[in-house]
Structure formats: C-alpha cells, structure tokens
Amino acid sequence: MPTFVQVLDFIGTFAFAISGIRLASAKRFDWFGAYVVGLVTAIGGGTIRDLLLDVTPAWMIDPIYLICTALALLWVIIFGRSLIRLNNTFFIFDTIGLALFTVVGAGKSLALGYPFWVAIIMGSITGAAGGVIRDVFINEIPLIFRKEIYAMACVAGGVAYWLCDIVGIESYICQLVGGTVVFLTRILAVKYHICLPILKGNDEQENN
Amino acid sequence: MPTFVQVLDFIGTFAFAISGIRLASAKRFDWFGAYVVGLVTAIGGGTIRDLLLDVTPAWMIDPIYLICTALALLWVIIFGRSLIRLNNTFFIFDTIGLALFTVVGAGKSLALGYPFWVAIIMGSITGAAGGVIRDVFINEIPLIFRKEIYAMACVAGGVAYWLCDIVGIESYICQLVGGTVVFLTRILAVKYHICLPILKGNDEQENN
C-alpha cells in the first residue's frame, strides 16, 4: 500500500509532467520530445537539488517517476482536446505538487545537516527549477521570472517551516504548516492577481 | 597503440565537435565560442552522465577530448567551404559516435551497479544531451525534440543491449548488438524519413 505522501508525490509528478507535455505540444514537439520535457519538468528540480546535495537522484533509484510521466504522456495523447476543461483541476494538482516538492526538498536538506537557509533554497529549487529547465528547452524566458508568484510561494513555505522549527514544534507539523503556506500563497496569489513588482530603472539597457 | 574503441571514440568526438562548430559558425560565433559549443556538443552528454553517476568526468582525466575538439575547429577554419560535400561522411561519423557513446554510457552505469533502465537513460544522455546543450547555447529549440529519430535510436540500442543481457549473451557481444541497433535505427530512420508522431490536441495553448 502506498503511503499518503507517496500518493501526493504521484499526483504532483503527474501534474508537473502534464504541464511540461502541454507546453511541448504547443510547440509541436514529437512524442519523444514531449516525454523528455514532461520528465524534466517533473524531476528536474529534484535532480539539481540532489546534485548540489551530492546524493543519488530519486528517479535513479525508483522508476515510478518515469512511469508516471509515461502515463501523463498517454493521457495527453488520448484526452488532449478535453484537457482544457480540466484546467482548474490541474492547477490544484500542480499546486499540491509544488507544496509537497518544496517540503520534501527542504526536509531532505535538513536531514543531511544543512542549515535552514540552504533548506529553503533547496525546497524552492525542488519546486521551481523543473519549470525553468522546461522553459529553456521550449526556448521561452522562464515564466517564474516574470509573471507569477510561484517560487516565492516556495520561499514563503520554507520560511514558515523554519519559524515553526524555531518555536520548537514537532517536525511533521512544521512540514504540514510549510506545505500549507506554499499551497495557500499560490492559490491566493492567482485568485487575487497578486504579483511582485517589475524591476525598472534600466530600460535603456535594452537598446544595447 | 590506441585500441579500436579509442579510435571510434576519437572519430565520434570529432564528428560531434564538428556538428557543434558548424552550427556555431552559422550563428557567427567567434573562434572561442565555436570551440566551446563544439566541446559541449562532444562532451556535454558524458559530463551530465558522470555528474549523475557521481564519478569524475572523462575529459577531466584525459585531455584527448579537448585536443580532438581543437583539431575539429582547425578543420572547420581551414576546410570550411568544402565541408558541405562531406555531409554524408559526417553523418556516418556522427552516427558511429552516437552508437559508441550510447554503449559506453550504458556500460559505465551497469559497471557501477545501476539497474538496466538507468543504464538505458544514461546511454541516451551520453549520446543525445550534448546536442541539447548545443541547441540551448545557440538559442534554438533542441532539434531532437522535434524532428529526428535520434535519442530514440539510443533508447532502441539500450533495449537491445538489455534483451541480449537477459538471454545471457556475453557482455561484449551485447554491446556490439546495442551499438549496431543504434547505428541502423538512425541510418534507416533518416533514409526512409521515419519520424515519431507530433503531439497534438493542445494547440489552443499557443494563444496563451
């Protein structure tokens, strides 16, 4: 029987893979390209984290991530046209994935003895770096740098995790609070169109 | 005296470097930029594999790859205009390189005790990831995601290697079969214009 966290992990991976595969299909990638972009979106962040932490990436131990991405590709091939109606469902799944990936990434860094500010960065990399590689592969400026509260939700969740830990709350409750903050920050930011200020003051650079 | 595999390795590295340098020259890179793009095309896949496997990248131990890329740059500088006539030769060399890199990458992973599905991925990364980095550097969508049977040839070769191993065939024959399958898959796919289906069903995304 898979645990509750494993089920969330599967849902998150599936949603991340779908997001990569859909953007790949908009660029007319073939099936293989779409699979690779979906896979990289799902596991890219965790892989960079594991390279930095000097541990073996999770997908090299357990093939579940490769299988999950294959199922996501199959889903898009079969149900492609009707995916639009599920947009809100995928948004929720994607945000669940973001929250879980952040908490898992931060927890893994803490377990390896790194200080909390490293754990917050690793949580954000786990949640957001896959999307950055995806956008580099489809030759777009990474979305998270311009438009949405996305990685900032990871940072907020990481800080909440940290504060709970300082106060002395038990580890699994800290994680729950951290994940919830990621989830709510992202949901509320999208619902109320909250975004970070654009950096100005140097537009002249563009004429270079 | 270099071994037969070392000769093939040199030919493959040279062909990969030429492919990077030619694309860089089409984008009007300077000599240094062309050298870097050629080098990354030749050694990028193996470097990512070695980072994931947590071993020292081969080019940090043996400078032959750097020298080989320098010779490739010299070749393009001197014989640039006449390269076009050699297109078919380079295609054969490039495919030899792809086959060898795949088998070497898979074999290295198996020797480190990883399961076969990891070895197949590592073989494909060794063969195809250098070209992906090359395309990112010249600011194009990676070719292998859209057009050709390229990385799929690596996967096919890896699976053939695996099947031979399951049946109990000796290691070096498995490698020979794997490499031959990569070589033939790519040659036949190009000759008969075989390609993977394009992923459709989500073109509306493009209007986002």
Next chain:
Amino acid sequence: MPTFVQVLDFIGTFAFAISGIRLASAKRFDWFGAYVVGLVTAIGGGTIRDLLLDVTPAWMIDPIYLICTALALLWVIIFGRSLIRLNNTFFIFDTIGLALFTVVGAGKSLALGYPFWVAIIMGSITGAAGGVIRDVFINEIPLIFRKEIYAMACVAGGVAYWLCDIVGIESYICQLVGGTVVFLTRILAVKYHICLPILKGNDEQENN
C-alpha cells in the same frame, strides 16, 4: 575583519550580480526573477565548477553570496536610473571579479590535485559560466560566444599562472600574476576593440 581577498570577492560578486540584475530588468523581470538571475550570474560559474570537482558549492556553506546579491538588487531598485553613469566603475569591478574568480577557481582545482589544464578550464568556468547561464535564462545567445574577449582573458590568466608555476615561482605570486593578466587582457581588449575572428565558411548552414 575580512581579508583583502574577501573584500575583492565581495566586490566581484556584487558586480556580477549587478550585471545579471540589470539585464533582467531590461527584460522586465519581477524582483524575484531579477534576484535569481543576479544570483546565478554571481555564483553559477563556481557552482558548476564545484559540481565537477565534487565539492560542496561555496554558497551552501557561507550565505554571504546570497546577502551580497540581495544588496545588489536593493541597489538597482533604489539607484536604478543613475546606474548608467557608473558604467565604467562597474566595468572595473566586474573585471576585478573576473580576475579573482579565475584565480580562485584555478587554485581550488590545483589544491584538489588536478592537472594544470583542468585548473585553467575550471578558472574559466568560474569566471565565465555564470554569464552563460544568465544569457540562457534571459533567452539570448551567450554574449561571450560572439562579442568580447572575456573567457579568453580567463584562459590567458590561467596560462600565465601555469607558466609562473613551471618556472618555480611561489604560489601566491603566481596567483597575483594570473589575476593581473586576466585584468589587463580584458581592459586592453575592450579599450582597443580587440576581438577574436568570427568563424566563417559555413554560412550556407543557415538556410537549413
């Protein structure tokens, strides 16, 4: 009290971060995106070097690089419009950073027992790879491949370091000479518009 090298390191990091943040602002990134691009410009080269050398990246041990980048972001937010007048100052700071990063990267590789040709490459990666990632993130062809003597200054400095070492000069003087060569090569190349030849001979490729 910080040492002289720590002061130079801070100045170099600040200048690298400013260069990333300014390019991000020209692409209308938000504050978070600008911070990430600034950070990656400052620490990206050193991180790739440390992954290749299999040691823990410096910014995971000391948060000074994250703080320095935050100060750079604050600086651009507050003084954005008046940065243009400081262009020459930043050019000098940037070149100091390049010289120091190169020497530090080469020295770290030598201390780990790698041969000199690896140290030269690692010095160049430390100095120049951050700017390559920056340009990939803002979706431009990396500047150093096309326009300027930049990474070549790192290579020149690394070779000077090497020659001093062969002659038997003391380590810290070798480093001083290496850094000075990087600094002067870059300053002189920009002042006298020296650049590498463009690679030609294959323009037909562009019509592919």
